[in-house]
Amino acid sequence: MNTEKKIITRMAPSPTGKFHIGGVRSTLFNYLFARHYGGQFIVRSEDTDKERSKPEYEKNMLDTLQWLGLEHDAFYRQSERTEIYKEYIQKLIDSGHAYAAEASNENPNMSVIRFKNPNTKIKFTDLILGDIEFDTTELGDFVIARNMETPIYHLTVVVDDGLMEVSHILRGQEHINNTPRQILILEALGFDRPEYAHIPLIMSPRGGKLSKRDPEVIPAFEYKDQGILAPALINFMAFIGWNPGDDREIMSMAELVEVFDINKVQKGGGAFNIEKLHWINKQYLNLLSENEFKDYIDPLFSELKSAPFYSSEMMDKITPIIRERTQHLLDVQNMITDGELDYYFVQPEIDSEKIVWKNDTREGTIVHLEKALEIISSFDGELTVASAKAALWDYAEEVGKGNLLWPIRFALSGRDKSPDPFTLIATLGQTISLQRIEYALVELKKA
Ligand code: GLU
Secondary structure: OOOOOOOEEEEOOOOOOOOEHHHHHHHHHHHHHHHHOOOEEEEEEOOOOOOOOOHHHHHHHHHHHHHOOOOOOEEEEHHHOHHHHHHHHHHHHHOOOEEEEEOOOOOOOOEEEEEOOOOOEEEEEEOOOEEEEEEHHHHOOOEEEEEOOEEOHHHHHHHHHHHOOOOEEEEEHHHHHHHHHHHHHHHHHOOOOOEEEEEOOOEOOOOOEOOOOOOOOOEHHHHHHOOOOHHHHHHHHHOOOOOOOOOOOOOOHHHHHHHOOHHHOOOOOOEOOHHHHHHHHHHHHOOOOHHHHHHHHHHHHOOHHHOOOOOHHHHHHHHHHHHHOOOOHHHHHHHHHOOOOHHHHOOOOOOOOOOOOOOOOHHHHHHHHHHHHHHHHOOOOOOOHHHHHHHHHHHHHHHOHHHHHHHHHHHHHOOOOOOOHHHHHHHHHHHHHHHHHHHHHHHHHHO
């Protein structure tokens, strides 16, 4: 690979839809490659398709790249460069490399501009795929513009890559069949030939290529809404079809820039493994401070803020419990939707059958909860998980752990599944814990 010349890469998306994760990966590889060699990274909006291109999609793309920290050194918009393309179409016509012709048998009156194919063999060494040879004869005299004002992709991409001095074209493997046409045009225009690296497509974890029908293929910003942190998504995407060659799995952008090597990108596509993304995200969540994590989950608690026992002290106490179980925001959302956190904020309903431990009786449960009431109400000192456990443990052992601990836990949470009773006591505090055990006793005695 020639790294003597100035390294310039580009990402050239067509803004015809929201920016998807496939685009993120191509951008990332272009970015890492350019930064690794101290080169430049260009973003070019290929918005020549007037019907399908939308400014809001371009904005979505730029916002996504900004969120992910993939900043560019220059930005261009093809719709503003029509005059430039016109000049180059004219050059091709003047030099005999292109000509106006009838479009097709179906539309004989509409003329187009065709490239005069020299019918040669094109060879290039792809940085990922190795030596590639194409016989261009079968391409015929292909269309490069509908008219002087309306160039098509092959022409605009070559003119821009040439004028912007792009040294390396890193793009998805779906573009490999475009490369011979583009090399023919660039040679006719006398531009230097860039180097090419066609990046393997991302594979679906269910086999085959990842496609729009796969649930993983969503606009990158939806991952943000799901609570995926930008460095986690970057880290994850970098490792699809590439790795640093050692056992590191968590790498910052700076570390990736340092070691990224396009020659080490695997020929076969790597799979998009969502569990891996969630695991990586968890590693980055672990780096957040307590307050940062509270801010991270805060938007999901807007409704619970009006619940009877909601307080910021309660939030402080339950944040570590939530944090332990969180890989991304959907986990927190599920805890809320399933009512798993409700008992921290509202008095739970008590089922007077379920509160009785399987080996115990209603009468026994009443005795044990009354004892618990006595122990907890006479407790002084700081109520922590350990001190709550120390206070109750002897009695629990004496009467059988389940006989005491199950009904306490149930009185406090109203649920079969919840944290252990000591964690609940420490979290809810002495007053609320006592109120709830009293309430459970009332329900038990009623039945
Ligand atoms: N505009 C093209 C696309 O969105 C990409 C062009 C290229 O990378 O050469 O697929």
